[in-house]
Amino acid sequence: MTTTTIVFDLDGTLIDTAPDLVESLNHTIAARDLDPVSYEDLTHLVGQGARVMIQRAFALRGAPLADDEVPGLLDRFIDHYEAGMPGKSHPYPGLIEALGRLKSAGYVLAVCTNKMERLALPLLERLELTHHFAAIAGGDTFAFRKPDPEHILATVDRAGGNRAKVLMIGDSINDILAARNGGIPSIAVPFGYSDVAVDALGATHVIGHFDELTVELVETLTR
Numbered sequence: 001m002t003t004t005t006i007v008f009d010l011d012g013t014l015i016d017t018a019p020d021l022v023e024s025l026n027h028t029i030a031a032r033d034l035d036p037v038s039y040e041d042l043t044h045l046v047g048q049g050a051r052v053m054i055q056r057a058f059a060l061r062g063a064p065l066a067d068d069e070v071p072g073l074l075d076r077f078i079d080h081y082e083a084g085m086p087g088k089s090h091p092y093p094g095l096i097e098a099l100g101r102l103k104s105a106g107y108v109l110a111v112c113t114n115k116m117e118r119l120a121l122p123l124l125e126r127l128e129l130t131h132h133f134a135a136i137a138g139g140d141t142f143a144f145r146k147p148d149p150e151h152i153l154a155t156v157d158r159a160g161g162n163r164a165k166v167l168m169i170g171d172s173i174n175d176i177l178a179a180r181n182g183g184i185p186s187i188a189v190p191f192g193y194s195d196v197a198v199d200a201l202g203a204t205h206v207i208g209h210f211d212e213l214t215v216e217l218v219e220t221l222t223r
């Protein structure tokens, strides 16, 4: 029997990062005197990494942003976010137990996030989560990222898994679309940052808590 690789999204799936993302984003846009964004705004801004998040925040405020201004603002975001890490960010309830039980059952675990690799790696490290995962791929690790299914599949390659036996778990349309585009079964979680209702994402299954992420469920979804 081939081992299934379970691929997790990061922001809004493994870890509740919203308060720190909002704080660092607001620190960044304050450089141009833009009004701060709220937690509710974040669900529309997050998903394609920090650069796009900054660009979307400017669009939300109706403020012009020239291409050559973006690198400086991105550096401002990265410096602030890295300095505060892990800040208020914490794993969602039941996650550690779920990772333990899935690993004991022999599954390969991996992370596929659109967050920049240089931010994803230290965050997982400082929350002592790194050891659970055979591979961690960021939004800039490859030349493609979610919703491109190749992002999930290249992560599986890195983890030493089999491309034909994968389960994706995520909170947003990028995750579920990437899975659907690759013919990969998926689980959506409702506690993250989606501007679309979780039932409307088109996932194979929805769980409300990591307690529901059992070996039986993984087997049923990947049969």
Ligand SMILES: O=C(O)COP(=O)(O)O
Pocket: 009, 010, 011, 012, 046, 047, 048, 049, 050, 053, 112, 113, 114, 115, 116, 172
């Ligand atoms: O940081 C982002 O914009 C998205 O990150 P995620 O893919 O882990 O949800």
Ligand SMILES: [Mg+2]
Pocket: 009, 010, 011, 012, 013, 170, 171, 172, 192, 193
């Ligand atoms: Mg996410």
